[in-house]
Every structure is written in structure tokens, then in C-alpha cells.
Amino acid sequence: MSETKPKKKPKAAAKGAGNETPAAEVERLSAEISHHDELYYRQDAPEISDAAYDALRRRLAELEKAHPELRRLDSPTVKVGAAPVAAFGKIRHDVPMLSLGNAFDDQNVVDFVERVRRFLKLGQDDELEVTSEPKIDGLSISIRYEKGALAQAATRGDGAEGENVTANIMTLREIPHTLKGKDIPDLIDIRGEIYLGHKDFEALNAAQAENGDKVFANPRNAAAGSLRQLDPSITAKRPLRFFAYAWGAASNLPADTQAGVVAAFKSWGLPVNPLMRISTTAESLLDFYRDIEGKRATLGYDIDGVVYKVNRLDYQNRLGFVSRSPRWAIAHKFAAEQATTVLEKIDIQVGRTGALTPVAKLKPVTVGGVVVSNATLHNEDEIARKDIREGDTVVIQRAGDVIPQVVEVVLAKRPAHSHAFKFPTVCPVCGSHAVRESVEETGRADVVRRCTGGLICSAQAKERLKHFVSRNAFDIEGLGTEKIEFFFDTDRIKSPADIFTLARRDAASEEPLTSLRGFKETSVRKLFAAIDARREVPLDRFLFALGIRHIGETTAKDLAKAYGTLEALRNAVDAAIDGGKESDAYRDIDNIEGIGETVIDALVDFFGEQHNQEQVAALLKEVTVKPYVRAQTKESPVTGKTVVFTGTLTKLTRNEAKAQAERLGAKVAGSVSKKTDYVVAGADAGSKLDNARALGVTVLDEDGWLALIGQA
Numbered sequence: 035m036s037e038t039k040p041k042k043k044p045k046a047a048a049k050g051a052g053n054e055t056p057a058a059e060v061e062r063l064s065a066e067i068s069h070h071d072e073l074y075y076r077q078d079a080p081e082i083s084d085a086a087y088d089a090l091r092r093r094l095a096e097l098e099k100a101h102p103e104l105r106r107l108d109s110p111t112v113k114v115g116a117a118p119v120a121a122f123g124k125i126r127h128d129v130p131m132l133s134l135g136n137a138f139d140d141q142n143v144v145d146f147v148e149r150v151r152r153f154l155k156l157g158q159d160d161e162l163e164v165t166s167e168p169k170i171d172g173l174s175i176s177i178r179y180e181k182g183a184l185a186q187a188a189t190r191g192d193g194a195e196g197e198n199v200t201a202n203i204m205t206l207r208e209i210p211h212t213l214k215g216k217d218i219p220d221l222i223d224i225r226g227e228i229y230l231g232h233k234d235f236e237a238l239n240a241a242q243a244e245n246g247d248k249v250f251a252n253p254r255n256a257a258a259g260s261l262r263q264l265d266p267s268i269t270a271k272r273p274l275r276f277f278a279y280a281w282g283a284a285s286n287l288p289a290d291t292q293a294g295v296v297a298a299f300k301s302w303g304l305p306v307n308p309l310m311r312i313s314t315t316a317e318s319l320l321d322f323y324r325d326i327e328g329k330r331a332t333l334g335y336d337i338d339g340v341v342y343k344v345n346r347l348d349y350q351n352r353l354g355f356v357s358r359s360p361r362w363a364i365a366h367k368f369a370a371e372q373a374t375t376v377l378e379k380i381d382i383q384v385g386r387t388g389a390l391t392p393v394a395k396l397k398p399v400t401v402g403g404v405v406v407s408n409a410t411l412h413n414e415d416e417i418a419r420k421d422i423r424e425g426d427t428v429v430i431q432r433a434g435d436v437i438p439q440v441v442e443v444v445l446a447k448r449p450a451h452s453h454a455f456k457f458p459t460v461c462p463v464c465g466s467h468a469v470r471e472s473v474e475e476t477g478r479a480d481v482v483r484r485c486t487g488g489l490i491c492s493a494q495a496k497e498r499l500k501h502f503v504s505r506n507a508f509d510i511e512g513l514g515t516e517k518i519e520f521f522f523d524t525d526r527i528k529s530p531a532d533i534f535t536l537a538r539r540d541a542a543s544e545e546p547l548t549s550l551r552g553f554k555e556t557s558v559r560k561l562f563a564a565i566d567a568r569r570e571v572p573l574d575r576f577l578f579a580l581g582i583r584h585i586g587e588t589t590a591k592d593l594a595k596a597y598g599t600l601e602a603l604r605n606a607v608d609a610a611i612d613g614g615k616e617s618d619a620y621r622d623i624d625n626i627e628g629i630g631e632t633v634i635d636a637l638v639d640f641f642g643e644q645h646n647q648e649q650v651a652a653l654l655k656e657v658t659v660k661p662y663v664r665a666q667t668k669e670s671p672v673t674g675k676t677v678v679f680t681g682t683l684t685k686l687t688r689n690e691a692k693a694q695a696e697r698l699g700a701k702v703a704g705s706v707s708k709k710t711d712y713v714v715a716g717a718d719a720g721s722k723l724d725n726a727r728a729l730g731v732t733v734l735d736e737d738g739w740l741a742l743i744g745q746a
């Protein structure tokens with residue numbers, strides 16, 4: 035937990051109450067922590083501050099250390115925190131719900147407009163219309179209308195799949211059950227933001243407090259908590275509101291501009307934000323931004339910036355997406371909110387890859403309505419550069435959901451005998467040397483100091499396991515942080531494969547889990563079932579779960595998409611390991627969109643190491659990796675074909691051609707090989723064209739290509 039708002043005193047002090055026995059105290063603390071976990075994770079309604087919560091946990095940990103026999107396996111310290119509410123069904127988004135790139139200053143906005151103009155090859159006199167509108171700080175939702183009737187509604191979830199909240203959405207007064215008017219498509223997913231107005235938020239909190247119920251930290255939390263009620267009659271009592279600003283799948287659209295479609299939304303009876311405007315220059319976008327920033331406090335609802343979108347939909351289509359966000363839109367965020375407090379201590383945490391991360395432990399302070407007691411310090415150099423010391427008074431800031439940061443030290447308030455912070459050179463967990471490797475490209479020391487203990491460092495091994503079971507990886511319910519720690523410390527789970535053999539070993543064990551204090555039969559059964567439920571896993575999750583450096587979710591998806599199966603990927607990586615950096619095999623991986631040398635090197639390092647090969651092999655005895663299933667792109671004449679673009683194109687930019695080909699399901703490669711299906715050659719094509727001819731690959735000119743894909 036990082037940020038909560040203290041509204042009430044904790045139900046009991048953290049210290050044992052006088053004559054309480056240790057066993058009774060463990061019981062009491064467990065119940066309390068459980069209660070607060072429930073409030074924080076499930077109800078979005080923390081009652082106590084981070085510090086108070088941490089004190090409860092610290093005391094329990096203390097007791098457990100002193101009396102290991104009292105450590106309960108079903109205690110809340112062993113339970114996953116953020117388990118999703120299981121009772122809502124899931125809905126897959128036909129068109130994923132993506133996020134927006136961010137602009138933090140004026141220059142970023144100027145760059146955005148220029149980037150778009152360049153991409154579209156607009157001349158100086160060509161006008162580019164861009165809409166601007168407030169960025170609502172609520173939660174996004176996708177509402178499907180079929181023949182004008184509200185059919186289903188889903189939260190954003192992970193962008194690909196959300197929770198089915200249809201019954202709850204049906205209770206919102208502002209959302210029509212039937213659309214009325216002209217040009218209503220047979221099917222359309224309306225996207226927008228659910229939010230709570232300031233007045234309604236305050237009234238809700240006052241009523242909650244009066245009834246002794248939970249009080250929400252901010253309107254966003256309140257809106258989220260209200261929508262995620264399993265009982266829709268509760269949602270119905272909360273005055274949730276809605277602005278429609280985008281769409282997902284649609285059988286057809288009522289206009290050919292962003293503003294036109296949103297105007298149609300309005301005519302159909304959907305609420306839209308009245309402040310949307312159209313501009314044609316970066317300056318006028320910035321004027322809008324400043325105007326809205328000035329009005330921010332009087333709007334009556336929370337906003338955290340403004341959003342700019344290219345108005346013409348044909349331009350939007352040409353611009354397409356990069357990674358997880360559209361190239362045709364950007365969010366311009368408001369500056370972060372700041373506060374001053376005392377930095378009590380600098381903690382060093384050891385992560386999955388051995389990185390030593392400094393964390394500032396702060397005297398709790400409210401920033402923008404949320405109590406903050408931790409802030410990130412990034413790394414050693416940052417601490418030295420800002421000369422941040424324990425005991426200093428510091429200015430901190432937070433922006434949106436971003437982890438709070440230390441901006442600067444208030445030197446005037448520095449205690450007389452303070453001394454510069456000494457960053458440890460040994461791992462605080464395993465005692466191994468902690469070093470800063472030199473970065474190949476620059477020859478300079480890496481900013482991150484890492485523990486060299488590898489798997490002998492229990493912190494690293496545990497963090498890898500936690501990552502492996504986490505929500506976006508194997509997503510094993512009921513196997514959270516604390517349980518991993520316990521199973522690791524008791525030698526039950528040391529590697530990913532051990533998770534899947536746990537039940538078998540437990541059945542044969544002289545000390546089965548159920549014989550341990552506090553570990554009930556039903557919870558053990560549930561855990562084993564949750565593990566079994568993950569014996570089949572999609573390729574991208576599998577890759578992400580392995581925790582290979584530089585392979586985050588997006589890269590894992592890119593790799594899964596490009597190779598389809600684990601076998602194909604392993605073959606490609608093995609070939610690159612054998613062939614080295616200059617080999618075709620290496621370059622073939624390099625040709626994949628989104629994949630560069632850093633990732634290939636990380637794959638080569640990981641799969642080249644025997645220890646990892648053994649761990650993966652052991653894991654594959656227990657789990658089946660499902661091939662990647664492509665999102666339903668329409669079959670096109672180039673689906674599954676490999677295309678190489680070379681030379682200067684005149685009707686499309688290279689990026690555009692590439693994006694378009696990929697949308698149609700083609701794989702775009704950078705070099706020509708036997709596997710290439712088409713080479714599209716523009717003017718002045720060089721060696722690639724020669725190669726194509728030599729290998730007998732079909733060569734097309736730009737018009738030929740456009741004809742092939744039906745765009746001539």
C-alpha cells in the first residue's frame with residue numbers, strides 16, 4: 035500500500051495491550067489487518083494511514099519472528115492483497131482499450147503537432163484540425179449498443195479484457211438505455227469516463243461518515259468503488275456521471291471527424307463534454323490548455339489534463355497506433371501537486387533483477403487529497419545529485435497515479451549534524467557485493483547498483499517468484515507476496531516449477547500444509563485448484579512471467595505475435611545464440627516491430643544460460659504454453675506474408691506503409707531473404723532490390739502494392 039487517507043483512528047494500537055498473550059495478539063492483529071486489506075483492496079476505502087497499517091504489520095511480523103509456531107498460513111499477511119473481485123464476469127474488448135501518450139510541457143505539444151504533420155506528409159498550407167477537451171479523472175468504460183439498445187458494459191480492465199458491469203451501468207441516470215435519433219449504427223461500443231462530481235463526492239462521504247461507513251480518498255476512488263459494487267442497487271444510489279468521448283468497435287460511423295462523431299453521440303442522447311473545441315495550431319491548443327487549467331477548480335469534477343485528438347478520422351486511421359497508444363492523440367497533463375515533509379529514513383529494497391532501489395520513508399503528508407508516506411528516490415546518483423539526507427525536510431510531488439517523488443531538499447531546514455547518505459555497496463539482504471556494471475554503449479557506470487548474488491540472494495529469488503505469479507503473468511489467485519515468502523522460507527517453493535509440483539509433494543509430505551497451524555483444508559484445496567487452473571498459459575504471459583530483463587508485457591506480446599509458439603521463438607533465439615550478432619538469425623529477430631538489440635541480447639543471455647534452460651524445462655513438464663492467437667484482423671491478400679519495403683515511396687511514408695501492412699496482418703521485415711514474399715520497391719531502391727531479384731522474390735512498385743491491398 036502506498037497512499038491512503040486517514041479518516042479514523044486505527045481500531046486498536048499496534049502494540050500489544052498489556053496482558054494480552056502473544057497468541058491472542060496474533061489473532062487480533064490478523065483480524066485487523068484482514069479488515070484493512072478488505073477496505074483498501076476490495077472497497078477502495080482505506081480507513082487508516084499507511085503508517086498505521088504498516089505498524090500493524092510490523093508488530094505482527096515481530097511476533098511471528100519471536101514465536102514462529104504462531105505463524106498462521108491463512109493469516110492476512112499471507113494473503114494476496116489485490117485479488118480481483120471474482121464475481122463479475124469478463125468481457126473481451128473487440129477493439130482494445132488503449133491508453134494515451136503524455137505531453138508534460140508546451141514543447142511536447144508542439145512536437146506532437148509536428149510529428150503528426152510529418153507523418154501525414156502535410157504541406158505548409160495544408161490545414162490540420164485537432165480537437166481539445168478536458169481529460170476526465172474517472173474510470174473508463176465501454177458501453178455496447180446494439181440496434182440502439184444498451185447491450186453490455188465493461189470496465190477497461192487490462193485493456194484487452196474488462197469486467198462485465200452491465201447491471202451497474204444500467205442504473206446510471208445519465209446513460210440512456212436506448213439511443214434516439216439519426217444514423218445510429220447497428221453496433222457501436224461507446225467509450226467514455228465514469229466520474230463523480232465534487233458536490234456529490236462530498237455528500238456521499240458525509241453520508242458514509244454519518245452511517246459509520248467507509249470514506250473515500252478522492253472522487254476517482256469513490257467512482258471506482260461505486261461502480262464495482264456487486265449489488266447494483268448500491269450503485270444506483272451513487273450519483274455516478276458519464277462523458278462519452280471515443281468509441282471502439284462500430285458497424286459504421288455517423289461522421290468522418292472526431293468532433294462529428296461526438297456531436298452525433300450528443301444527438302443520440304449521450305452526455306458529452308461541452309468544452310470540446312477545434313484548433314488548427316499548437317498555440318491555440320496551448321491556449322485551450324491554459325484556459326482549462328484556470329477553470330479547473332470551478333468545473334465541478336476532477337480533471338488531470340487535456341486531451342488533443344486529430345479531428346479527421348481518415349488521418350486517424352493513417353496515423354494508427356504505436357505500442358499501446360494512438361499516434362493521433364495525446365494527453366497534456368497538469369503539473370503535479372507538491373507538499374513539504376520530513377524524510378525520516380532511506381530504505382533500500384532489492385528487486386527481481388537485483389536492483390537496489392532507494393525509497394524515502396516520509397512523515398505522512400497530504401498531497402492533493404491523498405496521504406503519502408513513501409516516495410521514490412530513483413537511484414544512487416539522484417540521491418547524490420540532490421544531496422538528499424535522512425532527516426532532511428523535502429518537497430515532494432505526485433501526479434496522478436504516479437509514485438510520489440522527492441523534488442528537492444529545503445536546505446534551510448537541514449539538521450545541524452546531518453551527513454551525506456552513503457549508498458550501500460553490499461546487498462542489504464544477502465550481503466553479496468552490489469556493483470554498478472558498465473554500460474556497453476557509453477562505457478559509463480550504470481545508474482543502477484545491483485546485487486551480484488543472483489539466485490543465492492533470497493530477495494531476488496522471491497521477487498522473481500512474485501513476478502511469476504502476479505496478475506499479468508501467471509495470475510495465480512491466492513498465491514501472493516506473503517505466501518510466496520512463506521513457501522520460499524520453508525523450502526517449499528524455490529523455483530517456478532515448484533509451484534506446480536507443490537500439491538504432489540505436499541500429498542507425500544510428512545508435514546503437509548493442512549497439518550500446519552491455521553492452514554485450513556478448504557484454503558489449501560482452493561490454492562491447489564488455483565494453481566491447477568494455470569497449467570495452460572498463453573505464450574505472451576509465459577514470456578512475461580519468466581522475468582527476462584527488458585521483456586515487459588508489450589515486448590512479450592510483440593514476440594508472441596511474431597513467433598506464435600514458444601518452440602518457434604526458442605528456435606529463433608537458439609539460432610541467434612549459435613550464429614552471433616552478425617548472423618541472419620539475429621537480424622531476423624531484429625526485424626520484428628518493437629524488438630531491438632537490447633531485447634535480443636536479453637533473450638540470448640537468458641536462454642543461453644544453463645540454469646535458466648533447466649528451470650524452463652522443468653516448468654514445461656508442468657505447464658502447457660498456448661500458441662498466440664492473433665486478434666481478429668480481417669483476412670487480407672497479405673495476411674501472414676512477409677514484406678520488405680525499400681527505396682523512396684511517394685504516396686505513403688515508410689512508417690505509414692509499414693503500419694498499414696501490419697494492420698492487414700503482414701509481417702514487415704528489414705532485410706530480404708528466401709522467406710520474403712514481396713519486396714515493395716520505391717525510387718532508388720538499392721541492394722535489397724538486387725537481393726530480391728537474385729532470390730526470385732516477387733517485386734512490386736508502390737502502385738502494385740496498393741493494388742494488391744485494394745487501396746489503389
Ligand code: IVH
Nearest residue numbers: 132133134167168169170174279280341360
Ligand atoms: S481518449 C485511444 N479522451 O485517459 C485512447 N481519454 O490516459 C482513447 N480519459 O484510458 C482515449 N478523459 O480513461 C480520451 N477526453 C478524453 C479522456 C480520456 C479521460 C482517460 C481514458 C483513457 C486515459 C488515457
